[in-house]
Amino acid sequence: MRKALILPTKYVQGEDELLNLGYFVTTFGKSALLIANPDDVERVRPQLDATAKKFDITFYEGGFNGEVTREETKRLQAVAEKYQTDCIIGLGGGKAIDASKVVAEGEHLIIVPTIAAQDAPTSHSAVLYHADGSFDDYAYFKQSPSVVLVDTKVVAKAPTRFLVAGMGDALSTYFEARATHNSYSRVNASLPMGSREGLTPPASGTYAALAMAKLCWENLQEDGLHAKIACDANLPTEALNKIVETNILLSGLGFESGGLAAAHAIHNGMTVLAGTHHYLHGEKVAFATLAQLVLEDAETEEINAVMDFMASIGLPLTLADLGVESISFEEALEVAKIASIPEESIHSMPFPIVEEEVANAIIVADRIGQAYKDAHQ
Template identity: 40%
Template sequence: MTQIICSPTKYIQGHGEIQKLGEYCLQLGAKSAFAIIDPYIFSMYKKDILHSFEINDIPLIMREFKGECSRNQVDEIVLELGRKDVEVVLGIGGGKTLDTAKAASYMSDLPVVIVPTVASTDAPCSALSVLYTDEGDFDCYLPLKRNPDMVIADINIITKAPARLLVAGMGDALSTFYEARACRQSGAVTHAGGTSTIAAFSLARACLDTLLAEGESALIDVKQGITSSAVEHIVEANIYLSGVGFESGGLAAAHAIHNGLTLHEGCRNVLHGEKVAFATIVQLVLENTSDDEIAQIIDFCKKIGLPVTLKELGIISSEIDKLMVVAEASCSQDSPMKNMPFEVQSLDVLKAILATDKRGQ
């Protein structure tokens, strides 16, 4: 089987990077730019963004992101891009803003620069956009031809976001190594289009090691407004190590169970990474991993405030019928559960969820 690893052409992380966006677009050879910007970022950093393009003599069109990352919105932006002289698209903000920029650049065949302003998921580096309906319901996954041309993480902005978002990013990143390990054992084909490489698996391992070594310290520092090396390392782990690790290392039970949990009404206010963290422990239970390894991950989650029980997810453990819906959805035909190195039935998932809840308590 062919081995494949994919990643952004360039990943940049530092302090004050928002003020260098024009310079980075110039490096791509772009002479004009179109930026889709999160409303909060637009209100706070509009002048900084505009100035960075003015000093590099690059005309910039700014569009404030409103509504949903929907087909209609993307199509509208593509039409606008077609009427303008644009050579690069930027997405500056959270997940839906970034996915809109990626989708619009893909459909317009333009390079894209992604500027995440939170470190809550590992999506910024991926060649994938998640589309929703105009009402906010999930529509589909849109595979893209390539990963972003640049991903630029400004630590100064990311660390001003609520600490819960950084913790959720750690929850999403927590699954990366364990899912990559399962895919490596099963020989699964990853999102990159082939089996995992040594490099991808090494990044997944580095992601876990960084979380366990520095995650708690980074959270303490962020709460105190300190941008320490621990914070910088966790931002890199959440965005880049996990981003390349999941896409080229593979997804397995943890994200399959997460997808099932999205159907449970109790989880409606629970963030993506928070659900993934609990589902990671469920995967370890399914794998019959050692007690020490499971205890280590539960302890880590407790220390940084990630859910380890159903109650913390907003679920009543006695609602077996609703949990069975979660378990069945996690084993659906197109679910990444198929990447596990052994066959998993919905009843196995249900038992593992209940066992995880018991251990978490």
Template identity: 40%
Template sequence: MDKIILSPSKYVQGYNTIERLEVYTSSLGKNSLIIADDFITKIIKEPVSNSYQNSSSNILFEKFNGECSKTEINRLMEIIQQNKIDSIVGIGGGKTLDTAKAVSYYAKIPVVIVPTIASTDAPCSALSVIYTDEGVFSEYLFLSKNPDLVIMDTKIIANAPVRLLAAGMGDALATYFEARACTAANKKTMAGGTATKASAALAELCYNTLLSDGYLAKLSVENKVVTKSLENIIEANTYLSGVGFESGGLAAAHAIHNGLTVVEELHHLYHGEKVTFGVLVQLVLENAPKNEIEDVLSFCKKINLPVCFKDMGIENINKEKIYEAAKLACAEGETIYNMPFEVTVDDVYSAILTANSLGEDFSS
């Protein structure tokens, strides 16, 4: 099987980069559509407009209506055709960015991704999650290429809620352990081949960066300031984890996340918060060394990531519901089968309950 690594064509990160947007986007098109919701537009419209003030490029702002649905994608496609748009810029959270990527795919124009939070590793990926107009999951749209440009403005991200940054670290925490499992099993990644040494190295660097800089980055965002540690974590959450997961592979941790979606009491949690617990479950499945599990538990407690059901708001565990979560985690085609050993529903059920007890004991 071929080894494959994917990444965005260019990744830019810096303080107030939003004020230099035109410098980085002008080579991609001369008529750009910029989509953002109302809240984000109030923050970015003036600096973006100023960036293009002396440029020969034209920009058109359009409100993102809140859902990455086929209706919204088709609406924006009409605007692109009517205004001869030749590139699209998505600024905001996950659904805004997924919509920009989907529109780029269908319109066959370059896309620029500008996250205003560092809560997941999705911005760098060749994937959009499509929902119905009511917000119900519809399908994954696998794109023909990764974004042409990803821009991270560290000042904007420093002013976002600290819980979002922590959730991003939870998502990134899984990258190394899942990539390690996929490599050991020689399984295919989302890039379509097996992992390269480069993607494995990025995944390990991601984990080491979380341990060394995560706590200070959390303190930075609590004070709404940018430090070297925050810069490192933004890169880890977004680029290192983004390339690491897509080209390194997913395994048990994300499958456990998917299984936990059947538990209604956990719907208030962010993606990365549930993935965090999935990491602990995967380590139990692997019978990982005690010191490795303790390192993960210690890191999670320092940045307020959940390590047991009590942390996630569940006082009394419904074991029947947990078994249903284990069954969903082991559904046909799930990434849990990328583990380098056979995994059964009973294995996952046992690991979930054991990981929960580990987390409770560590917290007490």
């Protein structure tokens, strides 16, 4: 059986790590195109100035308009070409990071997340959008980022909601990787540059990836609440360090090389529910994970453990928590139809997918979540 695992060349995490960013730029040359929202740059301006001076390198600020469109990434590529920069830096949240991946095309790329809200930083993939924010396409590159650098002091000072949302995204990692492992399904690590359809034979996940995905869930249970409390205080404790690594590294490697399944597909289907549009990716993925567990008839003890964790850090347990006060079967079926299109990851589940059963699972997950909340008031 063919298996695949893809990793960033280097992952570095610690307090004041941004002060070492210039060193990593020097491994490529003397200059870097910085792709970031201007507000995110200003948040870390002192560290950027200090590291540029210490290592005698130059940052050319390309800005970022907030959406990963083909037009915006072409504009940024032109800036990189104009200044002949030696590497690309993606700094900030997920969209600036994805834009930097498209600009770099898999070469000389440094990723600097300033929040731990999702698990994209380590991956070799990006999502393209149209100018109106609607989905355009996926892009895959020949390798993962050269460096992923995380300053835990910066992450600790970001709003706690981002860290919690990252834990929601990380929550799905083990359960989706387990399903993918059990069905021997293809994982993203086997996808080549520029194509969602493999030019090489598909590959399933490695045992290493499954083990990292399981550690992801274990870490969340052990230190998720303590990390949230530390972030509330803007202090980078060891619990926060563990959860930042869990949200970014373990979940990133776990989803890409371990596999996605129903949770992320259901999340994608939930975009038709207008009430969810103001909620973060990881908040919606957390509820979708509960729906996946209902769909696969997971053990009651496991479902309860997941809800205990979600409740402890304030993740949404019901659709009402995501702005959807009620849902009809017809509305749930519309979500299920989008979640079940042929190319979606839901087909990595180890059983045939029936749209009506997916809709049922969404409705029942909502009611189980409400019953949990009623019992713990």
